Amino acid sequence: MLTERFKKGDPRALARTITLLEAGGEFPEDLQLLPRKATVIGITGSPGSGKSTLTDQIIQAYREQGLKVAVIAVDPSSPFTGGAILGDRIRMGRHALDEGVFIRSLASRGALGGVSSKTLQVLSALEAFGFDVILIETVGVGQSEVDIASIADHTVLVLTPNQGDAVQAFKAGVMEIADVFVVNKSDLPGADRVVRELHATLTLGAMLDWMPPAVKTSAQKGQGIPELLDALRKHREHLGAEGLKQRRLNRLKFELRILLEDWAHRKLKDAESQLPEVLSGKRSLQALFKGLI
Amino acid sequence: MLTERFKKGDPRALARTITLLEAGGEFPEDLQLLPRKATVIGITGSPGSGKSTLTDQIIQAYREQGLKVAVIAVDPSSPFTGGAILGDRIRMGRHALDEGVFIRSLASRGALGGVSSKTLQVLSALEAFGFDVILIETVGVGQSEVDIASIADHTVLVLTPNQGDAVQAFKAGVMEIADVFVVNKSDLPGADRVVRELHATLTLGAMLDWMPPAVKTSAQKGQGIPELLDALRKHREHLGAEGLKQRRLNRLKFELRILLEDWAHRKLKDAESQLPEVLSGKRSLQALFKGLI
Numbered sequence: 001m002l003t004e005r006f007k008k009g010d011p012r013a014l015a016r017t018i019t020l021l022e023a024g025g026e027f028p029e030d031l032q033l034l035p036r037k038a039t040v041i042g043i044t045g046s047p048g049s050g051k052s053t054l055t056d057q058i059i060q061a062y063r064e065q066g067l068k069v070a071v072i073a074v075d076p077s078s079p080f081t082g083g084a085i086l087g088d089r090i091r092m093g094r095h096a097l098d099e100g101v102f103i104r105s106l107a108s109r110g111a112l113g114g115v116s117s118k119t120l121q122v123l124s125a126l127e128a129f130g131f132d133v134i135l136i137e138t139v140g141v142g143q144s145e146v147d148i149a150s151i152a153d154h155t156v157l158v159l160t161p162n163q164g165d166a167v168q169a170f171k172a173g174v175m176e177i178a179d180v181f182v183v184n185k186s187d188l189p190g191a192d193r194v195v196r197e198l199h200a201t202l203t204l205g206a207m208l209d210w211m212p213p214a215v216k217t218s219a220q221k222g223q224g225i226p227e228l229l230d231a232l233r234k235h236r237e238h239l240g241a242e243g244l245k246q247r248r249l250n251r252l253k254f255e256l257r258i259l260l261e262d263w264a265h266r267k268l269k270d271a272e273s274q275l276p277e278v279l280s281g282k283r284s285l286q287a288l289f290k291g292l293i
Numbered sequence: 294m295l296t297e298r299f300k301k302g303d304p305r306a307l308a309r310t311i312t313l314l315e316a317g318g319e320f321p322e323d324l325q326l327l328p329r330k331a332t333v334i335g336i337t338g339s340p341g342s343g344k345s346t347l348t349d350q351i352i353q354a355y356r357e358q359g360l361k362v363a364v365i366a367v368d369p370s371s372p373f374t375g376g377a378i379l380g381d382r383i384r385m386g387r388h389a390l391d392e393g394v395f396i397r398s399l400a401s402r403g404a405l406g407g408v409s410s411k412t413l414q415v416l417s418a419l420e421a422f423g424f425d426v427i428l429i430e431t432v433g434v435g436q437s438e439v440d441i442a443s444i445a446d447h448t449v450l451v452l453t454p455n456q457g458d459a460v461q462a463f464k465a466g467v468m469e470i471a472d473v474f475v476v477n478k479s480d481l482p483g484a485d486r487v488v489r490e491l492h493a494t495l496t497l498g499a500m501l502d503w504m505p506p507a508v509k510t511s512a513q514k515g516q517g518i519p520e521l522l523d524a525l526r527k528h529r530e531h532l533g534a535e536g537l538k539q540r541r542l543n544r545l546k547f548e549l550r551i552l553l554e555d556w557a558h559r560k561l562k563d564a565e566s567q568l569p570e571v572l573s574g575k576r577s578l579q580a581l582f583k584g585l586i
Contacts (some may be wrong), residue, residue, distance in 0.1 A: 032577035124578075245572065252568045252578060257561050259582045264553035268546070275545045279538065284325035285417075285545060289552045293586075 045158030149177035161190030338451030442470035454483030479509035
C-alpha cells in the first residue's frame, strides 16, 4: 500500500514515512526493497561558507535538467525537532512550491555532529521515493564531515577566500574527504590564493588517482554552478560502475556499523543498573554480558 | 578445582588461566566470582619517563610492606605475543624469583593503544588470585592513558623535568586523568619548574575537590617512593568507600562497553560479505541487522 503510494510519487506518503522514521519507527521492509537511482551528494564546510545558498543553486540547476531533488540538512545545533526548520524554507523558499523538490532538516547524532541512523533511514526513504539527486548538507564540525564522506557518492567541501579557511580544513583533517572543492564567495579577494593553496597541497600528495578540482563559485550571484556540476559529473566518470558500487557498499557498512553501535550503547545503558550486582560478586560480568547479546 | 588452586595461591594455575584468556578462551565463571581485595594503580606517561624503573621501585616498596604485587605492562608497540616480554623480566629482574610478585606484558588493542578486554580479563584474574596491589603500566600514547583512568583506582601520570613534558600532557588532554603526578628524574635540572607549572595550572582549575599532588622522584636512585605511596594513600582516603565504589562501577561499565563494542565489530565483520545482497535489493539492511542481534 505504502509501496504503491511511493511508486505513484505521493508526497504525503513520503512525509508520513519520514515522520515515522524520525519518531523511531520501523523502516517498512517493502520500502527498503524498492529500486533506487539517486546520486547522493554531500555538501560540507564551515558555518558561514554559504552552503545553503550553494545548495539552493544546485537544486535549481538540477531542476532545470528535469531531475527530482531532495535535500537533507543535518544541523548539529538544533535539538531533534522531528520536522523541517523554518529557516531552510525561507532560505530555499523559491523551491517551496515545487513538487520536484523536497527539503528536510534533521538533527545530528549527539554533540559531535555525526550522522545518525535516523538520517540514513530518511536518506534511504528518499531514494525509495525515486529522487534523482539527494543533497546532504552538513555543518562542518566534528564528526559530520567525516561521516558524510562515508555516505555520499560525491563529497563537496566548501571553502571561502577567508584567510585560514583552507588551513582550518587541513588541521581538522578533512581535506582528504573532498572529491570536489568549492571556493565559494569567490568574488571576494583571495579566492585565487585559496585555489593555488589547494593545488599546491594536492600536488604534494600526488599519489591520488583522482585530483579533486577546485571550483570557484559565487552562490549568491549564481556563478560557477555549471562548472561545479561538471566537476561532479567528471568525478562520477572517474568512479565508474565499480567505484560507485564500492562507495555504496561503504555506505551500507557505515550504516550497519551505526545500527550495531547504537544497539550496543542501548544495551550498555540497560545493563548499567545491574553493575552493582557484579561489583558485589553476586554475578559475573561475563554472565551479564551474555544475557545482553 | 581451578578455584581451589587459586585460593591456595598456585602460581601455575594463574599462569595457565592467563594463557587461556590471552588465547581468547572463556573466563571461568567461578573464578570471576572469587572475592577480591586488590588496589589497582595505573601508571602512565611518555616513553622514556622512567615508568618501568618507577614501577620496579613501587613493587619493592609494597613488598617491604608484605603485600603481594602484580604488574600488567600494556605495550602498544609489540604484537600480541601471548606471553611475557623478556625486557620486563630483565628490567624488573630482582623480582623474578619473588613468589609475591607477578609481571606480565600484554599487547594493547589496535593502533590507538587502548586497553583490550583481554587485558581487563587478565586484571580480573589477578584480582581473583588475591594480589593486594596491581600496577598497570601503559605507554602514554593515544587512547591508553584515557582508558587507564577508567580502570584504575588511582592513576599516576609520570612526567620528567624535560622541557615541554607537561605541555605535551596538556595538549594531549591527559592532565585531568591524573590523581597523582610524578616528576621523575627529579635529580635533573628543571624538576622544580615542572612542579610549579603543575601547581599553577591546577590552581587555575581550582574547582577540583581533589588537588592532585606532584611528587618528585628519582626512580633510578630510589628517591621519593615513600612520598609517592603516601600520596596514593591520601588519594584513597579522599575517595572513601563511596568514591572507590564509584570508580569500580566505572571500570565495570568500561569493561562491559568494550565487550559490547568488540561484539558489534565482530558482527559487522561477519556481515560484510552479505552487503552486496543489500545493495542489489535482494535483502533489506534492517533484515540483515536483525539477523545479527
